[in-house]
Amino acid sequence: MCADRINRITPSPISGFPEWTPAERLLEQRMIDQIRAAFERYGFSPIETPAVERNAVLTAKGGAETERQIYSLTGLHPQSGGDARDYSLHFDLTVPLARYVAQHNNELVFPFRRYQIQKVWRGERPQHGRFREFTQCDIDIVGDGKLSLMADAEIPAVISTVFTSLAIGDFTIRISNRKILTGYLEHLGFDESESSLILREADKIDRQGTGPLLQALDDLPNGNAATSDILVLVQMSGSPADVLCALELIDGGDRFRQGVDELKAVFEHATAFGIADENIAADIGIVRGLDYYTGTIYETRLDDHPQLGSICSGGRYDDLASYFIRKTMPGVGISIGFTRLFSQLLQAGIVKPGSASAAQVLVTVPDESLMSNAIEVASSLRAADVNTEIFFEQARLGRQLRYASRKGFRFAIIPLPEDLEVARIKLRDMDAGEEHTVAMDDLPGEIARHIS
Amino acid sequence: MCADRINRITPSPISGFPEWTPAERLLEQRMIDQIRAAFERYGFSPIETPAVERNAVLTAKGGAETERQIYSLTGLHPQSGGDARDYSLHFDLTVPLARYVAQHNNELVFPFRRYQIQKVWRGERPQHGRFREFTQCDIDIVGDGKLSLMADAEIPAVISTVFTSLAIGDFTIRISNRKILTGYLEHLGFDESESSLILREADKIDRQGTGPLLQALDDLPNGNAATSDILVLVQMSGSPADVLCALELIDGGDRFRQGVDELKAVFEHATAFGIADENIAADIGIVRGLDYYTGTIYETRLDDHPQLGSICSGGRYDDLASYFIRKTMPGVGISIGFTRLFSQLLQAGIVKPGSASAAQVLVTVPDESLMSNAIEVASSLRAADVNTEIFFEQARLGRQLRYASRKGFRFAIIPLPEDLEVARIKLRDMDAGEEHTVAMDDLPGEIARHIS
Structure with missing residues (x-):
C-alpha cells in the first residue's frame, strides 16, 4: 500500500468538547x-x-x-x-x-x-x-x-x-x-x-x-x-x-x-x-x-x-x-x-452505560450456508419491531458469541440445520448464559416479551 | 417602562441557516x-x-x-x-x-x-x-x-x-x-x-x-x-x-x-x-x-x-x-x-406540517373556579401518556377554543359544573367540531383510542 506517502495525524480530544462511547x-x-x-x-x-x-x-x-x-x-x-x-x-x-x-x-x-x-x-x-x-x-x-x-x-x-x-x-x-x-x-x-x-x-x-x-x-x-x-x-x-x-x-x-x-x-x-x-x-x-x-x-x-x-x-x-x-x-x-x-x-456511578448496541438481538451465522436463514429470521424479528443485527463476517461461533457479549446484546440466535429442519431455532440468553430452542413462529413474541 | 433606553434590534434570518415554525x-x-x-x-x-x-x-x-x-x-x-x-x-x-x-x-x-x-x-x-x-x-x-x-x-x-x-x-x-x-x-x-x-x-x-x-x-x-x-x-x-x-x-x-x-x-x-x-x-x-x-x-x-x-x-x-x-x-x-x-x-407539498403543539389535548378552564378540576383531568390524561396542555389564562371559552383550533389540538376538554357533578366531562373533537360528554373514568381510554 501507499501508506508511506500519508502524513498521519494522531487524533486527540479537544479540551471541553466531550465525546462519549x-x-x-x-x-x-x-x-x-x-x-x-x-x-x-x-x-x-x-x-x-x-x-x-x-x-x-x-x-x-x-x-x-x-x-x-x-x-x-x-x-x-x-x-x-x-x-x-x-x-x-x-x-x-x-x-x-x-x-x-x-x-x-x-x-x-x-x-x-x-x-x-x-x-x-x-x-x-x-x-x-x-x-x-x-x-x-x-x-x-x-x-x-x-x-x-x-x-x-x-x-x-x-x-x-x-x-x-x-x-x-x-x-x-x-x-x-x-x-x-x-x-x-x-x-x-x-x-x-x-x-x-x-x-x-x-x-x-x-x-x-x-x-x-x-x-x-x-x-x-x-x-x-x-x-x-x-x-x-x-x-x-x-x-x-x-x-x-x-x-x-x-x-x-x-x-x-x-x-x-x-x-x-x-x-x-x-x-x-x-x-x-x-x-x-x-x-x-x-x-x-x-x-x-x-x-x-x-x-x-x-x-x-x-x-x-x-x-x-x-x-x-x-x-x-x-x-x-x-x-x-x-x-x-x-x-x-x-x-x-x-x-x-x-x-458518580449513579447511571451506568449498558449495551453498546442499539439492537437487542444478534443473529449469528455458524456456517455461510445458513446466511439466508439468518437473514430470514432477522427480517421476521425486525418486522416485529425487534432491533436486530446479523453477524456477517466469517468466524467461528465462539468468536461470534464473544462479539455478542462484548457489545452487550441481550440475546443471540443460533440457526442450526437440525433445528431449522423442524422449524425451530436456538435462542441464547446472553445475561443468563442459557440456551433453549424455540418454535420459529414463537421467536418474535418470545423476544418481544423479554425486552419490553 | 424604560423602553426608551433600549437600543432595539430588529431580528432577521441569516441566509443559509434554516429555522422552522x-x-x-x-x-x-x-x-x-x-x-x-x-x-x-x-x-x-x-x-x-x-x-x-x-x-x-x-x-x-x-x-x-x-x-x-x-x-x-x-x-x-x-x-x-x-x-x-x-x-x-x-x-x-x-x-x-x-x-x-x-x-x-x-x-x-x-x-x-x-x-x-x-x-x-x-x-x-x-x-x-x-x-x-x-x-x-x-x-x-x-x-x-x-x-x-x-x-x-x-x-x-x-x-x-x-x-x-x-x-x-x-x-x-x-x-x-x-x-x-x-x-x-x-x-x-x-x-x-x-x-x-x-x-x-x-x-x-x-x-x-x-x-x-x-x-x-x-x-x-x-x-x-x-x-x-x-x-x-x-x-x-x-x-x-x-x-x-x-x-x-x-x-x-x-x-x-x-x-x-x-x-x-x-x-x-x-x-x-x-x-x-x-x-x-x-x-x-x-x-x-x-x-x-x-x-x-x-x-x-x-x-x-x-x-x-x-x-x-x-x-x-x-x-x-x-x-x-x-x-x-x-x-x-x-x-x-x-x-x-x-x-x-x-x-413541493409532499409533506405538510400539522399541529403546532406536541399535545393532542387542551383542557379549557371555562371559569377560574374550575381550575383544580382542570388540573385533575389533565393529570389523569398525562398519567395515561396523553400529552395535555391546560389553558391557564382568564379568557372566555370561545377564545380558548380558538386557541385550541389555531394550535391544532385534536381534542378540547370542557369541564362544566353540571357534568362534573355526575362524574362526566365534555369532550370536543376539534376536527369534527362535535362535542359529547364522557364518563370521567373513560376519558383517558377514549382519547388514547383516538390518537393511537
Missing part, C-alpha cells in the same frame, strides 16, 4: 428522550434555532463576562468565510428564544410553550467539569402581555415528571420568590446596589457559609442593625407550610408581601398537580440570575448528591424580548444543563 | 425519529462527535473546494477565544467518523455499526436550496481489516425501511459497482486521469445529456474508438436481472468482472432481505465521490419527484481512516442530506 451515547440519548417526553407531556413544543446568531443579537443585553466567552465564526482561509464574522455560536438558549419569539411574533400563538434541546458553546478556560460544548434542555412558557401565575405552579410538576422518569434518585425542588428578598431589603431601606451586593453574598452561604454576608452587612452604613433579620430570612427553608407560616409573621413591606402571596399560590397549586410532598420545599435563600428573574425561582437538587448543586433551575421573568420587540412578554422557564449533569452522574 | 419542527422531528428507528432496527448505534474538529484533522485529506467552505472558530473579542483558531466546525460526518474510529480504536468492537444524526456546516455562497447549516443522517459499517460483502447487501434494506417508514412516495434505490466502469475504462487502455475525466463527464448525463461526454471522448487520443461501448455502459440501467444479463455479454477485463460479480451478489442478497422489486434497480451510470468509493455505490430517488435528485447516497470504500491510523478499515455507508430533503418536501 457508543454505550454512553445510547444512555445519554435515552435520558434525553425521557426529558423530551416529559416536556411534551405538558404540551411544550419543540423548536430549534441555528447554532449561530448575529453578534448584535448575542450582545444586545451586554454582560462582559458572557461576551468574552462567545465563539465567533471566520473562514478557515483568510479569503473565505464571507460574512461569517457577523455571527457567532449561541452561548445559551434564552437569547435565541427571545430573538425567535420577536422575529416570528405574528406566526406564533401565545401563550407560547416551547422546549429546546440543543448544543450551546462557551469559550471557557478548560478546567475540570467545565464544558465548552454542552447540551441544554430548556422549557419556557411565554405570554403576550401577561402570563398566569398558574404557569409558575405547573413548572414544578414538569420538573417532577422529568426526574421521576430519569430515576436518578430522590430529588427536591426548592422554590422561592425573588420579590420576598428584594422587597424585604427595599423595606429595610437598602438601595438597589446595596441589595444586589447583599444577595450576591447570600448566594455564597452554601459554599462559604455566612462569613461573606456578615462582612458585607458590616461594611454597609445601616447593615448591622438588619443583620439578624436578614440572616433569618436567607436561611429560611423547609416544608412549604412551615416556611409560609414563618413568612406570615414578618412585616416586610408590599413587595415582600406580594412575593409571599405568589409563593403561597404556587405551592397550593403545585400540590393540585400531584407533586409529592417530599419532592418540594420552600427555600428563601436561593438566589439566581440577579438581573433576570423577577418572581418565582426554582432549583432542583438530588437528595443523596448535594455536591452536584442545582441540576435544574429557572424562574419567572417580566420581559423576555424587550431588546428585539416593543412588546412586554413575560415568561417562566427552567433549564437543565444536561452535559454537566450526565457527566457527573456517570462519574 | 413549531409545526414544521414537530414534523421534522417525527421524520428524524423515524429515520433513527430504522437505523436502530438494523443494529446501528448512535454516536455523536463535537461540532468542531482540529484543523489538521479536517484538512488531512486535502480538497481545496471543501477547505474553502470550512468555518473556523475565533473569539468574538480579539483578546478572547484561546486556542479556538485551532479548530473548525465539521463539514460532514465522515471525517469525524474516521477520526472517532482511529481515536477510540481500542474501545470499539468491530465490525462497528454507527449512525450519526447531526448538524454540519459549510460556508457556501448563499443561494436557493443551499444550506450553510444542515442535518445529515449517516450510517456506516466499518470493519477492522475486512468487511463482508453482505454488509453492502444489507444497506439497501436499511434505505428501504427508512423510506417506507417516511411514506413520502415510491422510491427506487439504484445500485452499481464502481469497479465496473473503472475496470472497463482500464481495460480499454485509459489511464487514471483520462478515466476520471470520462467519469466526471458521464456524471453530467442526467442534467446535460451525453454532449460533454462525447466531447471529452473526442478530445482523448483513443477516445473515439471507445465511444459507443462507453455510451452503452454508462446508460445501462433497469431491473437487476436485465442489467446483469447485459453485463455478462461484455468482455471488460478482470476488475470489471469483479465488479459485476459483486453487484450480482449484492442484488441476490438484497432480495433475501425482502426489498420489493420495484424499489431496486441497477444503474451503471451512477458516479459518486470519484476519489472515495471503491465498490458498491447507491443512489435513491423518489419516482414521482426526480427533480429532487438523489435523496440518499453512499457506497463502499476501501479505507476509512488511513490519515489517522496505520490500519486498513474498509466500510460501507450512506448519507441522507436531511435538511435539503425536508425543505424540498415541504416546498
Whole structure:
C-alpha cells in the first residue's frame, strides 16, 4: 500500500468538547428522550434555532463576562468565510428564544410553550467539569402581555415528571420568590446596589457559609442593625407550610408581601398537580440570575448528591424580548444543563452505560450456508419491531458469541440445520448464559416479551 | 417602562441557516425519529462527535473546494477565544467518523455499526436550496481489516425501511459497482486521469445529456474508438436481472468482472432481505465521490419527484481512516442530506406540517373556579401518556377554543359544573367540531383510542 506517502495525524480530544462511547451515547440519548417526553407531556413544543446568531443579537443585553466567552465564526482561509464574522455560536438558549419569539411574533400563538434541546458553546478556560460544548434542555412558557401565575405552579410538576422518569434518585425542588428578598431589603431601606451586593453574598452561604454576608452587612452604613433579620430570612427553608407560616409573621413591606402571596399560590397549586410532598420545599435563600428573574425561582437538587448543586433551575421573568420587540412578554422557564449533569452522574456511578448496541438481538451465522436463514429470521424479528443485527463476517461461533457479549446484546440466535429442519431455532440468553430452542413462529413474541 | 433606553434590534434570518415554525419542527422531528428507528432496527448505534474538529484533522485529506467552505472558530473579542483558531466546525460526518474510529480504536468492537444524526456546516455562497447549516443522517459499517460483502447487501434494506417508514412516495434505490466502469475504462487502455475525466463527464448525463461526454471522448487520443461501448455502459440501467444479463455479454477485463460479480451478489442478497422489486434497480451510470468509493455505490430517488435528485447516497470504500491510523478499515455507508430533503418536501407539498403543539389535548378552564378540576383531568390524561396542555389564562371559552383550533389540538376538554357533578366531562373533537360528554373514568381510554 501507499501508506508511506500519508502524513498521519494522531487524533486527540479537544479540551471541553466531550465525546462519549457508543454505550454512553445510547444512555445519554435515552435520558434525553425521557426529558423530551416529559416536556411534551405538558404540551411544550419543540423548536430549534441555528447554532449561530448575529453578534448584535448575542450582545444586545451586554454582560462582559458572557461576551468574552462567545465563539465567533471566520473562514478557515483568510479569503473565505464571507460574512461569517457577523455571527457567532449561541452561548445559551434564552437569547435565541427571545430573538425567535420577536422575529416570528405574528406566526406564533401565545401563550407560547416551547422546549429546546440543543448544543450551546462557551469559550471557557478548560478546567475540570467545565464544558465548552454542552447540551441544554430548556422549557419556557411565554405570554403576550401577561402570563398566569398558574404557569409558575405547573413548572414544578414538569420538573417532577422529568426526574421521576430519569430515576436518578430522590430529588427536591426548592422554590422561592425573588420579590420576598428584594422587597424585604427595599423595606429595610437598602438601595438597589446595596441589595444586589447583599444577595450576591447570600448566594455564597452554601459554599462559604455566612462569613461573606456578615462582612458585607458590616461594611454597609445601616447593615448591622438588619443583620439578624436578614440572616433569618436567607436561611429560611423547609416544608412549604412551615416556611409560609414563618413568612406570615414578618412585616416586610408590599413587595415582600406580594412575593409571599405568589409563593403561597404556587405551592397550593403545585400540590393540585400531584407533586409529592417530599419532592418540594420552600427555600428563601436561593438566589439566581440577579438581573433576570423577577418572581418565582426554582432549583432542583438530588437528595443523596448535594455536591452536584442545582441540576435544574429557572424562574419567572417580566420581559423576555424587550431588546428585539416593543412588546412586554413575560415568561417562566427552567433549564437543565444536561452535559454537566450526565457527566457527573456517570462519574458518580449513579447511571451506568449498558449495551453498546442499539439492537437487542444478534443473529449469528455458524456456517455461510445458513446466511439466508439468518437473514430470514432477522427480517421476521425486525418486522416485529425487534432491533436486530446479523453477524456477517466469517468466524467461528465462539468468536461470534464473544462479539455478542462484548457489545452487550441481550440475546443471540443460533440457526442450526437440525433445528431449522423442524422449524425451530436456538435462542441464547446472553445475561443468563442459557440456551433453549424455540418454535420459529414463537421467536418474535418470545423476544418481544423479554425486552419490553 | 424604560423602553426608551433600549437600543432595539430588529431580528432577521441569516441566509443559509434554516429555522422552522413549531409545526414544521414537530414534523421534522417525527421524520428524524423515524429515520433513527430504522437505523436502530438494523443494529446501528448512535454516536455523536463535537461540532468542531482540529484543523489538521479536517484538512488531512486535502480538497481545496471543501477547505474553502470550512468555518473556523475565533473569539468574538480579539483578546478572547484561546486556542479556538485551532479548530473548525465539521463539514460532514465522515471525517469525524474516521477520526472517532482511529481515536477510540481500542474501545470499539468491530465490525462497528454507527449512525450519526447531526448538524454540519459549510460556508457556501448563499443561494436557493443551499444550506450553510444542515442535518445529515449517516450510517456506516466499518470493519477492522475486512468487511463482508453482505454488509453492502444489507444497506439497501436499511434505505428501504427508512423510506417506507417516511411514506413520502415510491422510491427506487439504484445500485452499481464502481469497479465496473473503472475496470472497463482500464481495460480499454485509459489511464487514471483520462478515466476520471470520462467519469466526471458521464456524471453530467442526467442534467446535460451525453454532449460533454462525447466531447471529452473526442478530445482523448483513443477516445473515439471507445465511444459507443462507453455510451452503452454508462446508460445501462433497469431491473437487476436485465442489467446483469447485459453485463455478462461484455468482455471488460478482470476488475470489471469483479465488479459485476459483486453487484450480482449484492442484488441476490438484497432480495433475501425482502426489498420489493420495484424499489431496486441497477444503474451503471451512477458516479459518486470519484476519489472515495471503491465498490458498491447507491443512489435513491423518489419516482414521482426526480427533480429532487438523489435523496440518499453512499457506497463502499476501501479505507476509512488511513490519515489517522496505520490500519486498513474498509466500510460501507450512506448519507441522507436531511435538511435539503425536508425543505424540498415541504416546498413541493409532499409533506405538510400539522399541529403546532406536541399535545393532542387542551383542557379549557371555562371559569377560574374550575381550575383544580382542570388540573385533575389533565393529570389523569398525562398519567395515561396523553400529552395535555391546560389553558391557564382568564379568557372566555370561545377564545380558548380558538386557541385550541389555531394550535391544532385534536381534542378540547370542557369541564362544566353540571357534568362534573355526575362524574362526566365534555369532550370536543376539534376536527369534527362535535362535542359529547364522557364518563370521567373513560376519558383517558377514549382519547388514547383516538390518537393511537
